[in-house]
Amino acid sequence: MVPDVKLQQLRYFVLVADLKSYHAAAERASRTQPAISLAIRELEHKLGESLFEKGNKAELTPFGKHCYPQAKALLEHYARAVDQMSMAAERRTGQVALACVPSFASQVLPDILQRFVATYPEIRISVEDDTAEHVHQRVLHRHVDFGVASMWNLDPNLSFEPLLKDAMGLVCRRDHRLAAASQPLDWRDIADETLITNGTVRLLDGTPAREVMDRAHLSVSNMISLHALLRAGIGVTVLPRMAVDEADPDLCFVPLDQPLVQREIGLLAARRYSLSPAARALYDATLEAARSNADTPPATDH
Numbered sequence: 001m002v003p004d005v006k007l008q009q010l011r012y013f014v015l016v017a018d019l020k021s022y023h024a025a026a027e028r029a030s031r032t033q034p035a036i037s038l039a040i041r042e043l044e045h046k047l048g049e050s051l052f053e054k055g056n057k058a059e060l061t062p063f064g065k066h067c068y069p070q071a072k073a074l075l076e077h078y079a080r081a082v083d084q085m086s087m088a089a090e091r092r093t094g095q096v097a098l099a100c101v102p103s104f105a106s107q108v109l110p111d112i113l114q115r116f117v118a119t120y121p122e123i124r125i126s127v128e129d130d131t132a133e134h135v136h137q138r139v140l141h142r143h144v145d146f147g148v149a150s151m152w153n154l155d156p157n158l159s160f161e162p163l164l165k166d167a168m169g170l171v172c173r174r175d176h177r178l179a180a181a182s183q184p185l186d187w188r189d190i191a192d193e194t195l196i197t198n199g200t201v202r203l204l205d206g207t208p209a210r211e212v213m214d215r216a217h218l219s220v221s222n223m224i225s226l227h228a229l230l231r232a233g234i235g236v237t238v239l240p241r242m243a244v245d246e247a248d249p250d251l252c253f254v255p256l257d258q259p260l261v262q263r264e265i266g267l268l269a270a271r272r273y274s275l276s277p278a279a280r281a282l283y284d285a286t287l288e289a290a291r292s293n294a295d296t297p298p299a300t301d302h
Helices: 007-019 022-029 033-047 062-089 102-107 109-119 132-140 199-204 208-213 223-231 277-295
Strands: 094-100 123-129 146-150 158-173 195-197 236-240 251-257 262-270
Touching (some): 007 022, 007 033, 007 062, 094 102, 109 277, 132 146, 132 158, 132 262, 158 199, 158 277, 195 223, 199 208, 223 236, 223 251
Parallel strands (some): 094 123, 094 146, 195 236
Antiparallel strands (some): 158 236
């Protein structure tokens, strides 16, 4: 049976052995000498052997010499373990896995991560970009700590913290006839176009806009492939505004109205499980950044 040895007893044993004095050990530990002596006697009793020779020199016995390096190594390991736990609790170390929709990953996340990495340089971060449906599944199955996506179907197993709203619109080549529209387009304006659907069109469910997109004969879920088809002039599609870079030389976004359809992007997390301190830090930083942007008035041209 393993003896019930207390960590404090091992500390006093190593301290006396290092300082070669019960008196000096008592001063270093801010304890009385009798308290140090009692702790070591209890330790010797539990181990069944004397650790120090009888007398006043605090000289280790052969058994004490055998135990000393093991006790010191155990104390050092304990100190390292506690330090690692403390660093994790203080968000000075750890790792975070995040899944988000591609538009958020490319348009919003870089600025958030730039500030986060500057504040928490030792936290390791992995980012996956995928469709909203796959982000949901990654969070539900705990393959990632949390996600950023739209949530069109309420799931009792997921919490949803809104971040921003993003309007749907036409995405086409810059030389397309509708690209120069000075006013938001009506959904009927695109009814006769060669339409390409994608994973975001489910946001149109329950609106007249869905009837228009149901006429499409092409469907592409991967954004890279979808953009390639658009650049080739094969057709047009409907996407949230953030899904198109304003600086894209080939593609442009044209607002669609009547009806105005918006997606709401938010933070997704599993309700039954807590986030690690590192994940909570990034979660809070993402939420704070979204709220800061919402409080900032849009720039105006003069």
